[in-house]
Amino acid sequence: MYIFLFMTFPVICPVCQFELNPCSTTDQKTWKCANNHSFDVSKQGYLNLLLANQKNSSNPGDDLKMVKAREIFLERARYLPLLERISSVLNQRINTENPSWADLGCGEGWYTRNLKDRLDFTSTTIGLDISKPAITSAARQSKSIHWQIASAANPPISNTSLDFAISLFTPLFGESTQRILKESGLFLVAGTGANHLIEMRELIYDEVNRVSFTANKSLRQYFDPIEIQELEFSWVIESEAEALELLTMTPHAWRTSPDKHSRVHSLKDKSIQAHFVIELWQSKLN
Numbered sequence: 001m002y003i004f005l006f007m008t009f010p011v012i013c014p015v016c017q018f019e020l021n022p023c024s025t026t027d028q029k030t031w032k033c034a035n036n037h038s039f040d041v042s043k044q045g046y047l048n049l050l051l052a053n054q055k056n057s058s059n060p061g062d063d064l065k066m067v068k069a070r071e072i073f074l075e076r077a078r079y080l081p082l083l084e085r086i087s088s089v090l091n092q093r094i095n096t097e098n099p100s101w102a103d104l105g106c107g108e109g110w111y112t113r114n115l116k117d118r119l120d121f122t123s124t125t126i127g128l129d130i131s132k133p134a135i136t137s138a139a140r141q142s143k144s145i146h147w148q149i150a151s152a153a154n155p156p157i158s159n160t161s162l163d164f165a166i167s168l169f170t171p172l173f174g175e176s177t178q179r180i181l182k183e184s185g186l187f188l189v190a191g192t193g194a195n196h197l198i199e200m201r202e203l204i205y206d207e208v209n210r211v212s213f214t215a216n217k218s219l220r221q222y223f224d225p226i227e228i229q230e231l232e233f234s235w236v237i238e239s240e241a242e243a244l245e246l247l248t249m250t251p252h253a254w255r256t257s258p259d260k261h262s263r264v265h266s267l268k269d270k271s272i273q274a275h276f277v278i279e280l281w282q283s284k285l286n
């Protein structure tokens with residue numbers, strides 16, 4: 001039996017927005033609302049709460065190829081310094097007991113499950129992504145997180161139920177994230193800085209865009225900035241396979257023509273830079 005089935009999660013029905021709960025203690029495989037809308041837990045352990053009219057394509061979000069590449073690359077732990085920085089910010093700022101939180105646009109859940117393990121407190125955790133291959137992979141790897149296929153634009157999560165949320169390298173939705181956070185709830189977001197993977201971008205683009213991430217435009221109407229920090233480090237690419245995984249897991253793969261992709265093989269044994277911007281925002285509702 002899955003561990004998460006013993007916990008209660010602040011989940012709502014995507015059709016009518018009433019609370020959604022497992023049918024009974026004996027039937028935990030189907031979740032229902034008071035209006036009898038019903039959703040089955042998949043064999044991997046996630047709930048598909050994305051309605052057909054919320055999809056802008058038949059397979060929204062990252063595809064299987066991107067998900068696989070990210071899964072293999074992240075397991076190399078090259079981005080461990082970022083995970084550690086994020087856990088340190090949250091361990092300093094969160095002081096409620098057993099907080100509830102969500103990773104909005106969690107991908108295949110590497111940050112979600114590793115962050116949950118690194119937090120100084122036990123927590124109730126939701127991982128949400130619009131991509132079916134991403135959530136399928138996430139649910140296979142951790143049974144202590146409630147995984148949902150859903151859009152962060154319209155998350156099937158109860159109003160004012162979460163102590164904090166995170167969104168890493170995904171589209172940001174200020175209004176709907178504020179709705180699901182408690183009063184003065186925190187929202188940690190991350191994106192890439194001007195120097196991120198610069199050696200790779202110089203190989204595949206004629207002109208490199210040196211713009212750094214900022215959440216200001218998406219969040220400032222609903223959130224106040226609390227803390228902004230940058231993190232830069234470098235590592236040596238071990239193999240051609242690693243270089244290709246790195247390209248495949250990013251939007252750079254579909255922004256450039258496939259004939260340029262093999263250029264990244266030359267990164268083998270070379271140092272490459274990571275540059276991240278981490279921002280902590282607080283809901284203006286208090």
Ligand SMILES: C[S@@+](CC[C@H](N)C(=O)[O-])C[C@H]1O[C@@H](n2cnc3c(N)ncnc32)[C@H](O)[C@@H]1O
Pocket residue numbers: 060061062070104105106107108109110111128129130131134150151152153167168169170171
């Ligand atoms: C670059 S990946 C980042 C994944 C994960 N946060 C990480 O850092 O490993 C972006 C993710 O956002 C998801 N995504 C895109 N639009 C979304 C939306 N409206 N709601 C939820 N997820 C979305 C994609 O499917 C993809 O998994």
Ligand SMILES: [Zn+2]
Pocket residue numbers: 013014015016017018033034035036037
């Ligand atoms: Zn319903």
